[in-house]
Amino acid sequence: MKAFKQPFSFISAALLCYFLIPYLIFLKYFNLDFNLDYAEAWWAFKNSSLQAFVTAVIVTGLSIPLSFGVFTLKNPWFALTQKLLLLPQILPALFSILIVFSMVDPFPMGTTGIIIIFTVMHLGFATVLLTAATQERMGSFGLIAEVYDVGRFKFYRRVYCPLMKSNLLTIFVLVFIFCFASFSVPLVAGGGRGTNLEVLIYEKIFINQNWSLAWTLNLLQSFFIFILSYLILKKSALPKVDFEDSKYMQFRLGRVGLFIYLALYGGGYLMGLVKARGALAQFQALLPEIILATQHTLKIMVFYILINILLLITWVYDYVKSGRQNSSRHLLATSTILVGFSFYLLIPETSLGDYFKIILSMTILFFPPLFRSFLEKPLDQLDSQILTCKIFNISTSKIVFTVVLRQIKKPIFLWLSFLTIWFLSDFAILKSLGVRTATVGLMAESFLSSYRLSLAYLLSFYILIVWVFTLLAIYLLKGVFGVINKKFAS
Template sequence: MNLRSALRLSVVIFLLFPFLFLLAQFRITEWPDTGELLWAFKNSFIQAFFSAVFSLLIGFWVSLGLLSLSSGPYKKLRFALEILCLLPNFLPPIFILLSTLNVVDPFPMGVIGIVLIHTLMNFGLVAVLLAGIIENKMGGMIELAYVEGARRWQFLTRGLFPFLKKDFWLLGLFIFVVCFGSFAVPLIVGGGKGTTVEVLIYEKIRLSNNWGDAVLLAFLQSTFIFALSFVASRGKGAYVTREANLNLIKSWSGVFIIVALSFMYLYGYVQGFFSGLTLITNFYELQSALFWNFLGSMALGISVGVLCYAGLMLIAYCWPKAWFEKFLNGYVAPSTSLACFSLLLLGPNEGLYPFIKIPLALTLLSLNSLFRMGWDGELHALQSQITVAYAMGASRCQIFKEILFPQLSARAGLLAGIASIWACGDFAVSRILAHRDLSIAMMTETLMSGYRLNQAIVLSSLIILAGLLCFFICVGGSRVLRRKFAP
C-alpha cells in the first residue's frame, strides 16, 4: 500500500470512527422501545418537514426580492441583503437562539419552536440559492415570456414551477436532511414534547447509560439521512451567464420580507445586548473565568481551523480516486451525540484532554460539510491540470506542491476560518465532552438555560470577537503558508 492509499484509508477510518468504535465496544442485544422510537422519529420528521416547507416558501418569496435588485445601481444592495440572508446559517445557532428567544415571548417550546428557529436559520440560504438558480437557468425564458406579454401568475404556475420542480424538490430535501439531524436547536428549545431522534440518543447515553439502544438509534438515523442525502446530492443543472430582463417575476415585497426578518433577529440581539449592559456589574466576579474561557474559545477555534485546513489539504492530496469521491459525496456525519460519546469513552476526560477531544469531534462533524461547500468543485476545476501534469511525468508530491497547494490554500483557509467560527460558538459538543465551562459559548449556554437571556447576549459578543480573530488567523495563516511553501 503506497502513501496516498494509506492516507485515503486513514481519512475514511477517521470519518467512520464513531460507528466502528462503538460497534466494537457494545453489542446490540435488543430492539429499542418501538413506541419511543416512533415518537422521536415522528418529532424529527415533522419538524424537519415543516422547517423545509416554510424555508422554501419564505425563501422563494425572498428570492424574488433579490432578483428585483439584479441590475443597475441595486447590485451592491443585493450583495448586502444576501449577506443578511446567509448570516443566520453561517453563524453558530446560539446567536439565532438568543435573539429569537429575546423577541418571541413566550416562546413556543417543542416542535413549533424548533421549526421557527430552523426556518429563520435556513430561509436566507434557500433564497440566495433559488435566486441563483432562477437567474441562471431561466433568465432567457423569463425575458421571452415578458416580451410575449405573459402574466406573472400564469408564468409561475405554467413555466417556472414545472421547469424547476426538481430543483425545488432537491433543495427542500437538502434542508430536510440538515434539520432532521440537528442537535443544538432541539436540545435547547425542544422541551419534553419535542424530543427528536438526536436528542433521544443523547438521553439514552447521558441519562440511561443505554449504549446499545443509542448505537442502534444512531445507525437507523444515519441510514435514513444517508439515503436522503444520496438523492439530494444528485441535482446539478446547466448554467448560463448572460444577464436577462427579469421584470416579469420581480417582487419588491420580497425585499421587505428580508428586511423585516433580519430586523427581528438583529433587533432582538441588539436590544438584549443593551439591556444586558445594565447588569454588567454581575460579570465582575467572573472576570477570571471570562479571561480563561475566552482563551479556551480561541484555543478551540484555532485548533479546529488547523485540523480542518489539514483535512481539506489531505483530501486534495488523495484526489482523484473514483471510490473516494463517491464516499465523500455520500458520507453523512454521524450523530453528534454518538460521535461525542465515542470520544468521551476514549481515554481520560480531565485536564487538557477536552481541548483535544472537542476539536477532533468538531472536525469530524464539520469536514464533510466543508467539502460540500465548494471544495469538491475546486478539485474538479483543477482536474485538467492534474491530468496534463500526470501525462508529462510529474509525481504526486510535485503535483500537490506546484499545482494544488498554491491554488487551493486560500480557499482552504477560508473554509477553515468558517469552521473556526462554528467552533467558537459551539456549546452542544463541548457540553458532552467537558464537565465544566471551558469556553464563552458554554458560559453563554449556562446563562441561557437559566433564562438570563440579556446577560447571555452580552457574553455572546465575546464569541463574535473570538470567532473573528480565529477566522482572520486561519485566512492569514493560509496565505502565509502559500507564500512560504509554494514555488
C-alpha cells in the first residue's frame, strides 16, 4: 500500500497520544533521574533477558506440537480445550506458583525454577495463539501436501515453518516481553537471579520512595521493548485463506502433551479447589458482597468493551486511511505500577473517577499486546483487498465496515474474550489505581492478603464462570446485532 501511505495522520497521532498518557503524566510530574547504579541495572537486565529468552524459546517450541494436538480434537472439545488452555492466564500468579511447586517437588529454585513456572504460565496462551494463527495462515496447504504425499517432516520444513515463521516470531516476542516484565515469579523462584528490572522499579518506590528513578527505569525498559518489537515484529502481508484440516496438521503425541499439561495444571487447580471446599460456608456468607462486586465489575466492563471496540474501529480506520499500523502497538510492557500511579495522581477518588481510571489504564495496558496477538496479522492480510478498494475509490468508512471488520470477526471475538478475562481477573492494576469500587478481582486480592487463600480459590472459580457467561452474552449480542444489521441493510 506504499502508494497510499500518508506522511502524517491526525488520527494516528491522537491514538499514539492516548497510549502515551501515563508517560506524558510522568513527564509532567517527574524529572528523569539517571543517577542509577548501572552495575545493578545491568545485572537486573541480564537476569530478565536470560529468563525471558530461554522461556520464549521453550514455549514457542512446545506450542507447535501442542497446537497440532489441538487440531486432533473435534468440537466441542476443540473449543473447550482452548478455553482450558487459558486457565494459567486467568488465575492469579500465586495460584500458578503454588500449582507448579506442588507438581515439581523438590523444586529447582533459581533460573531453572523461573523458566519452569514461566513455561507453565504461558504455554497454554501460546498454543491458543498458534492454533488461531495456523487456521488463518495454513489454508489448504496441509491437505494438498497430504494428497501429494510429500511426507510429514518435509511438509513441516518446507511449508509450515516458512509460512508460520512470522507468527512464531510474534509468539516468541510476546512471551519474551511478558516474562521480561514479570514481577512476582522471579522473586519467588529466583534464587540469586530474582532481581529483574520490574523488581528494581518497585524497590525504588518501596524502599527509596524515589519515583524519578523508578520512572527512568520504566522508560528504559519500555524503550528496550519498543525497539525489540519494532525491529523483530515485521509486517507480513500474506492474504488470509480458509483453513482445511489435514493429517499433517494433527499430531497424536501433541494431544498426549496437551492432555498431560492440562491434567497437571488443571489437576493442581482442582486440588486447590477441593482443599478450599471447607471455606464454602464462608464463601456463601460473603455471596451478597460478591454479587455486588460482580455487578460493579460487569457495569465497568460494558464501558470497557465499548471503548475497546471504538478504539479498534479508530485504529482500523487509521490503518486503512494512512496505510500503516499505529506505532503504539510497540508499547507492550508499560509498568503496571507506574500506569496505575499516574492515574491515581491525576483522577479524583470518586466512583466516576474509578470508571475513568479503570477503563483508561486497562485499555492502555491490554490493548497493544492483545492487538498484536490476535488482530495485527489478520489486518495485514487484508492489505491487497484494501488497496484494490482504494484504487476503485471506495470510501474509507465503507472499506472499514464492509471489507475489513466483517472479515476479522473471529479474531475480534478471540481478542474480546482475552480483554474480558484479563479485565475480570485483574487486581494488580486496580490495586495500583487505588480504586474504591469493589470488583471481583480486588476481592480475590484482599482474600489473598488476609489469610483467606481458600476463599481466593473459590472466587477464582466463580470468576471463570462469570467469564464463560460474559462470552456467551457477547456471542449472543453479536448474533442480535447481525440480525439488526441485516434488517437495516434490507
